[in-house]
Amino acid sequence: QVQLVESGGGLVQAGGSLRLSCAASGRTGSIGVMGWFRQAPGKEREFVAGTVWSGWSRGSTALADSVKGRFTISRDNAKNTVYLQINSLKPEDTAVYYCSARRSRALGYSVYEYDYWGQGTQVTVSS
Secondary structure (H helix, E strand, O other): OEEEEEEOOEEEEOOOOEEEEEEEEEOHHHOOEEEEEEEOOOOOOEEEEEEEOOOOOOOOEEEOHHHOOOEEEEEEHHHOEEEEEEOOOOHHHOEEEEEEEEOOOOOOOOHHHOOEEOOOEEEEEEO
């Protein structure tokens, strides 16, 4: 099993920045990809960003079109931690942000493709 713990959420004004962190523990050697999803009130959970954690394509990343240019995903394998840097925040970025991990080494974009989930961290952007 893999445990994921997010941190770094909060209340921020539009235009501000946040850095979310997700620390993995447990069987981290089984992680192939780590990702971030978000879920706004009344909406489905959606893919935000992903990074390949291990294997020959380690370091490959993907971002949802809606966040390209503002969000950056990065990782520190030594710390078993993945980060989501969020800049130029907008009110529509308000959501619970979830860290996720999957055993496959192929980037995934659907919630059904991920095996492990964190408890989520709230990001609220005021206008």
